[in-house]
Amino acid sequence: MGISGHAVFFEDIDRSLDRYMQELCEFLRIPGVSAYSDSGDAMVRSAEWLLDKLRALGFSGELHGTEGWPIVLARHEYDESAPKLLIYGHYDVQPEVPLEEWSTPPFEPAFRDGAVFARGANDDKGQLYTYVKALETYKRATGSIPLNVIFLVEGEEEIGSKNLMRFLAENKERLRSDVFFVSDSSMLSKDIPAITYGFRGIVSFEIELQTMSHDLHSGLFGGIGMNAAMVLTNLLAKMVDSDGRIAVPGFYDDVRPIGERERNLMAQVPYDERAVAESLHMPSLAGERGYEAFERKSARPALDINGMWSGFTGEGSKTVIPAKAYAKISSRLVPDQRPEAIFERFEDFIAANLPAGAKAYVRWQFGAMPVVTNVDDPNIRLAAEAIEEGFGMAPVFIRSGGTIHIISEIKESLKIPSMLILGWGRPENRSHSPNERFYVDDFRKAARSLCVLFEKLAKQ
């Protein structure tokens, strides 16, 4: 099948696009926030909804209960000699707060400016659903799906994928595959598609700091009480130096330096630092001195306070000396940093920097190894050709600053030879933030690219 054959895919996609988007909206309306322990009903409904759509395509499958949220496992078997594809995604979404900053409600999808706005539109429901609909178009256009395909879709990506890790370890045989697909990453920019060959790792932890047995009146005790918020701000301020480097001893010990070849590869990627800063209303981008912005956000580690709170945070004022203060911290890691080792560095740093009398409880939340895949894999070349056809633009090869916890696990557990990390979301799609969105035209181009790629893989 040549270009004319691809036209069959492309025309079908154009004809079906409205319906595909309406189906996606059904998915987006289910408020499945994995971080909320009371999301159970929405989580199961999300998983069942997706499974129904796969069954309608001829897949067999089921939900696998876990200690947390269920895993969707669905399978299409074609022929033992055909390539085996494993498509990974997640149906859970990030918390929707702060609600008041959304222009339209996070779980009522709305179309404007060519995009659908909703929590999960980009991360990951929208990107995941391109695979389901590309397969539908492929099947309608050619009469069959001449590949073995497994969908493995979890509900805990945003909270650390713990139960999927266990599932992987227990189901290595069933999940054996030749090519692994993920679309939970980004395009380079709204016009330039990207294939991602690396992700950062992460370590996430929470600090609970206590200085006294209880909160005190700031009048009666101001000048003798030990203010937990002030101790915490002092501690946190010491974690990064004035060059933007993480000042935790040993933090950089295992960081693999950015090599010459990679630095050149990154330098070739068009990245308009000024435009990114402007889009964020920043005079210039922040971060570590001595590295380009594109390096800092993908190939260098980073530290962020994700949240902090202490004392009285309600309406009005309360003149109190807080006895407790809290911070949620995460650090993005690069090869060859290990989350457990970095966590210990932070524990040591915190213990060494607390004033006498202050106690800190440092609680591990989750961790994931950084990963870099082989950029010279032949399947990556096929994917690049397919994307060039689907998007009308060749993809660039990038390392993502984000983390897909499960990728390093899959790499370790299943030993799948090829990894295709194909980003359909634009960087400005506001994953994790209010007004998250996914562009309809990107959905269309992604589905086109996938049809072409499926064909290339089937003919290989």
Next chain:
Amino acid sequence: MGISGHAVFFEDIDRSLDRYMQELCEFLRIPGVSAYSDSGDAMVRSAEWLLDKLRALGFSGELHGTEGWPIVLARHEYDESAPKLLIYGHYDVQPEVPLEEWSTPPFEPAFRDGAVFARGANDDKGQLYTYVKALETYKRATGSIPLNVIFLVEGEEEIGSKNLMRFLAENKERLRSDVFFVSDSSMLSKDIPAITYGFRGIVSFEIELQTMSHDLHSGLFGGIGMNAAMVLTNLLAKMVDSDGRIAVPGFYDDVRPIGERERNLMAQVPYDERAVAESLHMPSLAGERGYEAFERKSARPALDINGMWSGFTGEGSKTVIPAKAYAKISSRLVPDQRPEAIFERFEDFIAANLPAGAKAYVRWQFGAMPVVTNVDDPNIRLAAEAIEEGFGMAPVFIRSGGTIHIISEIKESLKIPSMLILGWGRPENRSHSPNERFYVDDFRKAARSLCVLFEKLAKQ
């Protein structure tokens, strides 16, 4: 009337004490938190409840509506030549959060260990109510109240007394008095009563810090985004130096040094620094180097973060770079610091210490002047004698670290010659904190002292 006459008061108080406490519990059950804008019903009920009790004693009075919560003004007129007493107090209470740290619910008064536990038990409903019941006992024991008495009770003490300030300015004539009473302060310790001759002032403000147009995904933007929580912690950490001194330029310019006479007076006050630290589970008290604990908490200024928050503070985790961060700050002031001038120092400091690209909105919340009264006033001597009889222990003379916003205003506006600031609450009564309490025996001794003092003033 001599000691035998006082016995009439004391016996009446002992007989009535159970009922007095049950009445106080009715007052404490009304959840009148002035900081919550939806407290309206509870605020009006608190004020009306108190007014009813005063009317039952023969007072005439009414509620005065304000732009905020109403003011209770009630008057007993005896004889133009008798002393005119103005008794000030407040019926509003601090927010009850964090609710989960209360052993019993804050608005369901519970008796244990000889105390009544409830929000407002100490600050100020319990202390205020000693006056009402002392007058009841006095009237029953002697047949009349041979004094002119005004109760002036507001509902905005915990949020800055703004409307009472206005009311004072507009009602100077009606409020003209000889002796001003407040019981919204502390005993020195559970055994040692105190007369307070000074209060600290305060300036309270809120910082809203913004670094970017919106929150970002910490994976995609970690290393280039500017984290508002990290900028805020850096800023706040700079406000106090390693000697515990406030590092805001000019902050100490107008601080009146502690003189020799006063330093000696303070040194005579028994204050068990070690016991205070132990009661707070601190190895030692914190604060500014070079000053005794008792000086630091009353005659030196102090700075506290009363609350701060940024990013994701809910259950679980959210890997976000917050674009906004907030802090509620207050600083206790001593003569001759002025809240407006100190606020400007902080504004300048914040502007000078922000990194390029970060914006801070610094919002004034409220301020009050520090005040020191004349410790040699003859009415203070009478009060000391009465307290010695009521408590069986002579009071000490102290400066409070707390602030009663209205005292400096009353001093300026009404020019009342005598001020009696009589603390019935123990320092450990946890004003503003969970498990606030007021001891029944202190209520009893306070009522005894007030009966004796009323008699001394009537006979003067």
